[in-house]
Amino acid sequence: MTIQEQLLNKINNKTKPLGSLGKLEEIALQVGQIQNTTSPKLKEPTILVFAADHGLADSGVSPFPKEVTQQMVLNFLNGGAAINIFSKQNGINLKVIDAGVDADFQNHPNLIHAKIASGTKNILERAAMTIKECKEALNKGSEIVEEQFNNGCNIIGFGEMGIGNTSSASLIMSKVTGLSIEECTGKGTGHSENGLKRKKEILKKAVEKYQLNGDPLEILATFGGLEIAMITGAFLKAAELNMIIMVDGFIVTSALLIARMINPEILSNCIFTHVSNEQGHTKMLDYLKVQPVLNLGMRLGEGTGAAIAYPIIQSAVNFLNEMASFEDAGVSNKE
Numbered sequence: 302m303t304i305q306e307q308l309l310n311k312i313n314n315k316t317k318p319l320g321s322l323g324k325l326e327e328i329a330l331q332v333g334q335i336q337n338t339t340s341p342k343l344k345e346p347t348i349l350v351f352a353a354d355h356g357l358a359d360s361g362v363s364p365f366p367k368e369v370t371q372q373m374v375l376n377f378l379n380g381g382a383a384i385n386i387f388s389k390q391n392g393i394n395l396k397v398i399d400a401g402v403d404a405d406f407q408n409h410p411n412l413i414h415a416k417i418a419s420g421t422k423n424i425l426e427r428a429a430m431t432i433k434e435c436k437e438a439l440n441k442g443s444e445i446v447e448e449q450f451n452n453g454c455n456i457i458g459f460g461e462m463g464i465g466n467t468s469s470a471s472l473i474m475s476k477v478t479g480l481s482i483e484e485c486t487g488k489g490t491g492h493s494e495n496g497l498k499r500k501k502e503i504l505k506k507a508v509e510k511y512q513l514n515g516d517p518l519e520i521l522a523t524f525g526g527l528e529i530a531m532i533t534g535a536f537l538k539a540a541e542l543n544m545i546i547m548v549d550g551f552i553v554t555s556a557l558l559i560a561r562m563i564n565p566e567i568l569s570n571c572i573f574t575h576v577s578n579e580q581g582h583t584k585m586l587d588y589l590k591v592q593p594v595l596n597l598g599m600r601l602g603e604g605t606g607a608a609i610a611y612p613i614i615q616s617a618v619n620f621l622n623e624m625a626s627f628e629d630a631g632v633s634n635k636e
Contacts, residue, residue, distance in 0.1 A: 308333040314626045314634070324594060328572060328617035335545055335570055336455075341618055343545070345454040346611055347394040348604040349445060349535060350377060350384060351528035353401035354420030355465030356429065357507070362468040362500045364493075367420070371404035373462050378409045383601055384460055387608035394454070398445060400438065401527030402463075415441045417527050421469075424507045428523045429469070435522035435530050442534030450542045456614070457539050458547035458574070459532045459556070460604020467579060468504055470555035472524035474581055475508055476515075477558040478588045482508055487551075487580040487600075517562035525559075532556035533563075540567045547607035547614070550577035550600065554585045561589070574610035575599060 302310070308330050313319055320326060332341045352374045358367040376382045377397045380389075388395040397412050403419040406412055417437050421429035430438070449457060463469075471485040478485070482504045486497070513519050521530055533556040539546050540560075548557060548571050561567050568589065575595040576582055586593060594610045627634040 315624045325617040329621040347454045348458040350460035351398045351400045352462040353527035354403040356423035358465035367464045384603035400531045430522045438530035439534035442531035443538035446535045446538040456545040458607030469526045470552040473555040485581045536560035549606045551579040551582040575606035
């Protein structure tokens with residue numbers, strides 16, 4: 302029997318009506334296939350929050366000033382953000398990565414210094430990153446994941462912080478999917494209708510400025526953020542190491558769009574934890590032909606969707622490993 306057949310046999314013989322645990326059965330099957338076992342284990346769950354500033358923020362694509370990136374990193378390190386609360390609640394290790402914040406941070410046990418530059422360039426003037434910077438960010442994201450793996454982690458999620466990064470995500474999405482900027486752009490951190498209109502106009506100018514040939518590295522370097530590039534490298538390494546990957550919202554999924562262009566097999570390791578209320582995210586998931594675990598109307602980022610979905614993944618693994626079979630329990634199965 303294949304591992305898929307063995308897992309389905311185990312799932313279907315639990316003391317329950319066939320298919321009655323719904324999405325949990327799908328997750329159990331996927332996790333078992335990733336780990337190639339009928340008794341999978343989740344070890345050292347970890348969320349990495351990558352933070353960086355964006356030159357495009359100076360052009361008014363966000364209602365918030367870019368100083369908020371630095372302020373939120375300090376909030377993460379002080380334990381005061383939503384991702385801190387949910388990670389602590391669910392026993393998830395949390396690390397914050399300075400991928401390219403326009404500020405310097407003191408050492409902190411939960412901070413990883415990985416700054417490539419103090420933010421990206423303004424896309425309206427030039428590409429966000431050089432190809433060299435982009436490759437450095439990819440490599441750094443890869444290294445950070447490998448370090449977590451070597452510390453015993455086999456299930457990982459990524460979060461992000463960066464004023465202006467929904468704009469980068471929209472631009473990447475438009476280039477990868479072929480959808481218009483209007484379809485890919487939402488309110489981000491909370492634009493008014495006028496603000497959203499202005500944001501779309503700015504992004505339209507940005508997308509029209511560059512003639513790209515569909516090369517994933519070029520798309521990422523032109524429109525991405527340093528945090529998005531690091532997350533892309535993190536995705537690729539996590540898949541290479543056969544880890545379970547908890548995919549968060551809109552910005553993190555934009556990194557996955559690039560990672561999938563580089564490694565088309567990556568989706569088999571990904572659990573899509575939720576669908577963001579940012580309008581482009583639903584279209585991203587449709588493009589990837591995947592179903593999210595949760596729809597809670599969230600659009601916070603930070604990896605919060607992954608942190609909240611983790612106990613559901615745990616539940617899927619626990620029922621597979623611990624729930625009695627009909628034979629174990631002496632319960633008659635149907636004919």
